[in-house]
Amino acid sequence: RMSSPLPGSRQGHLDAAAAAHSDDLRNGGAAYCESLAVITDDWVRSLFEAAVSEYAPAKSRFALLAVGGFGRSELAPWSDLDLLLVHELKGKKTAPAVEAVASALWYPLWDAGVKLGHAVRTVKEQLTIITADLDSATALLTARFLAGDTDLADEVTTKGRASWDKQSGTFLAALRARVRERQDNAGDVAYRLEPDLKLGHGGLRDVQSLKWAHQSGLSILPEDLVELERCYDVLLGARVALHRATGRPGDILRLEDQDSTAEVGGWNDADDLMADIAAAGRTIAWLVDENWGRSVAIADRLPDRAISSGIVLRNGEIELADGANPVADPTLVLQAAVAAARNDCRIGRSTLDRLHDEVEPWKGTWPVGATAQLVALLLEGHRSIRVLEALDQRELFARLLPEWEPNRSKPQRNAYHRFTVDRHLWEAAANASQLVDRVARPDLLVLGGLFHDLGKGYPGDHTIVGMELVRQVGPKLGLPTADVDTLVAMVEHHLLLPDVAVRRDLTDEATINQVAESLGSVERLDLLHALTEADSLATGPSAWGSWKEDLVNELAARVRHVLGGGNVAEVTWSLFPDASTLMLMAAGEIAMHRKDDVITVVSPDSAGTFSQVAGVLSLHGLDVLTARAHSDEQGMAASEFRIILPEDGIAWRTLKTDLGRALAHQLAIESRLVERAKTYRRRRRTQALQPEPPQVVFHDGASSNATVIEVRAVTKIGILHQITKAIGELGLDIRHATVHTIGIEVVDTFYVRTSAGELVTDKFHRKEIQRAILHAAT
Known part of the structure; x- marks a missing residue:
């Protein structure tokens, strides 16, 4: 950066925008972006007017439009300036004149260090391009007039939007394909150690795409648009803070930049920053998937199919049946969740909204049958995760289990873990459901998967805190004392098998005896063995591999022999040398x-x-x-x-x-x-x-x-x-x-x-x- 910025320099504009806007970006970056856009508008207009007055032929028509992010007035400090110069010139000397005007406009911007996305076209040329290029078409949707001939600018924007409407079906399909592609390539904003704020699933581009689709007729609930805007502003604030902290363009929030970004943006610390980003990214991803999913037309309207006395499958979604009363039967929330998971579909928005409005927090012992419904939901495996996410988005899961609240969207900021704490626990439970044939108590296995890291949302050692939480939660679920003790042991020892397997000598009698004494029974060993695999797979690629799996399996086999009454000397044969x-x-x-x-x-x-x-x-x-x-x-x-x-x-x-x-x-x-x-x-x-x-x-x-x-x-x-x-x-x-x-x-x-x-x-x-x-x- 220049130490003494010149008038009209990019650094001067950044300083002016910072002075006009509070340093607190935690509550959103739109105000800063708009301030910078206004300052930039004036600068670009003055350059345009100077270029046209000096180089434009008499009776020529020029119009300058801001497109893309600049058109939306969403300028982060080091964003590109996307500009479209539209002209209408006739005669043999058209090209030199247009080139002269364009050069007089572009070069001062380049000299000031601005990265330009620029184009020079006639109205006809622009309309031809947008019929076949999605990026050009979307950029024009939010085009904003800056300077020049207003009629020419209106013509290109009006005809451009008419062209978009004419091809809305094609563009909708292309936008949906882009969302899927971004999800595959950039991953989820909420769960990446270093999220891509722009292109990640649940990022800025997902919201923009949904808005473009909305302009093509995609139905979006008004309250969803409000929530999308709120979350969008959170990510926009993080992006502005990132640019200001690093002094360079970028959309990927690297680990080494998170502390400085949090400080510049007004967050208490990087953990708060990443928690806000995770929460916003999760909500955006959910709303994007929800609204795109609802855009799929149902060819044949099927009659309602009763799932239970209070739940029906209606037009591909789970809804409350007529007369169902969540106040009188609080378990309806879990009944709906189980039905959605088993039928691999969504809970209807009207039902979610009603459950949100009527279900009160479960502070005491759970209603009769509720624990069985929770276990049934978890046993549905990965189909349960989308349903749990929907419940969480409507603040329902933490109402059923208040101890869950501190774990919501809590980031685990290391490369070892790929998910937030709450999503990690859901993934672990889903993985555990695939291993129930290895244990005598499938219910305790999936509950152990759900609760094993429950203490991570609280201060202190997460294992010790988690044990105490499970001692509180178990009786609420109506579990007998022996089952509560087993769950507490699963929390206490959930790292025992992997730690011993990779850090101890499995041929040593002391190793096998110590693990056997800690677990005490084959039933607990089998539960811990399955939980270890489920937990490791939910943690990340570096947490589980064939070598670690072999060691854990070998350890479990040797301990099982001892717990079954065998002599430890019989299982401590050497693995090396062979x-x-x-x-x-x-x-x-x-x-x-x-x-x-x-x-x-x-x-x-x-x-x-x-x-x-x-x-x-x-x-x-x-x-x-x-x-x-x-x-x-x-x-x-x-x-x-x-x-x-x-x-x-x-x-x-x-x-x-x-x-x-x-x-x-x-x-x-x-x-x-x-x-x-x-x-x-x-x-x-x-x-x-x-x-x-x-x-x-x-x-x-x-x-x-x-x-x-x-x-x-x-x-x-x-x-x-x-x-x-x-x-x-x-x-x-x-x-x-x-x-x-x-x-x-x-x-x-x-x-x-x-x-x-x-x-x-x-x-x-x-x-x-x-x-x-x-x-x-x-």
Whole structure:
């Protein structure tokens, strides 16, 4: 930005708009946009008048129109200026004259740093273009006269809108297809860590498209138009704040810009900003889908079909039957929801409005039959989510379950979670419904999916808070004490299986016994096992994969054996080394083998072997998911590394050569890692909260034959090499290791023994281990 803006410069206009408008954009950005548009109008008019007076031939006709976002007076600070210069010139010298006027208008704008969307056309040319180009046609729908010949401007806008009306059916279909395409490509504004405020599903363009469709005859309820405008203004305010915070154009609200955008826009913090965006985006997406869905004509009007005494299926929607009374029978709201999910249709708007007006909050014990209806709804799986969203949009779900309110549209600002808290819980319950054949109590499984993260909307540890909430909610639902206790245990332990599976040694008796003691019964284990999968799938792609699924399944199988009365020693057989690795060790030579995403290295046992292999993998840009180590009495060692396969594959021959050199102590791993770090492109932030300082924790009792050390730190080039090198330098033998990356942090667990094969118990030795690892991690 220029430090001393010149009159007529873009920066001068931005400063003037900011001075004319409050910095509080939280309640909407329309006022700022209009202020900037008015200032810009005056500037562009003066340029137009100067260009026409100097270069336009006598008796020529020119008109300048603002189109697109400029036409709607929706100018964010760094928006494009979309201008249409219409002319009517006759004679052989038309082209030079038009070019002279256009150049005199465009160049001052370019020189001021404005990005232009510009066109120069006759009325006939413009009308020809809009018959075949949706973008040009929609841009003209909101065209605004700026300067010049008013009759010429009226002619192009009037004929343009007539052309739109003539092709309304074609344009409606094209607009609907665009909405679907944006939903597939840009995702939902409400659920993206970094939402596209303009093109995301539930974004600004969805509202604009619906308004264009409305001009073509799409019926939209007046109250929907009001609500769309309110939500639109929220997103517009966020977009203005984003431009002002970054000083550049853009519609994607990056994580690193969210704090500054919130500050500039008047939000309390970035969490408030993202919560407002999520709520607005959800409402826009719902209203857009609702109104487009209602635009589909019903060819044959079918007679009402009774679903229950108070619910009917009428013209493809669930409605309250004549005489149904939600005040007398509060369960009608859930009956309607179950019917909509089972018939894969919407609840009618008149019914939703009536339920909104008549259903009071359920503060005490639920009405008889209501809990069964909730379970039935959740068992409908993903068909229930659209219905739950409709109930939530009319503020009904939180009336039934007041404890739900703090979770509504609450963002989880990290790349690990793809949904807001409430949507995550609905997704988890829907996933759980697909796994009910694995458990004895399907009802508790789907309720556990719905409630396992209920505490996230409240201050404090979400697990502890969630347990207390479920203790309150369970009796309200009329659940017996034993069922409430099971649900509380599901909340308490919902992370137990995945955490143990990826951070502990499943061949250790202590691991299996501790999980068995925590759960206490096969019934709870089966519920937790299914909930783990449902929860992980609802979290995001990085939370579940074949390697994690295999580990969780293996852990569950071993714990089930013990809970069923089996001996723990019978299930703690080693997963590594397998038969093929034992054969390689018996040969007594260095060997390297790769199968898919697993690399196995066998070599004579010596201090630092594990660290050297980890260093070479890091040099080749390979991220390690899990690692195992083993040594035998014949002096041979084996290590196994499961890696994330790069999209461009692995240069195995080169990697194998470097591994051999490293094991022969012929590769300068340290200096090479330093060189790679200098050229390494830093990872972008993937979580809102700043990571905690590195931590080193000893977990006594977590293993029957090793000392367990857990390390948490920010990931960096060669961190596994550095940590394991520090462990080796202190005379420790790594028996087993797991490496787990969550966003920008790693959680590494090492099972170690002294060189004499003993546990690490000396306090001084432990402090030195902690000192060395912290140094390596920082």
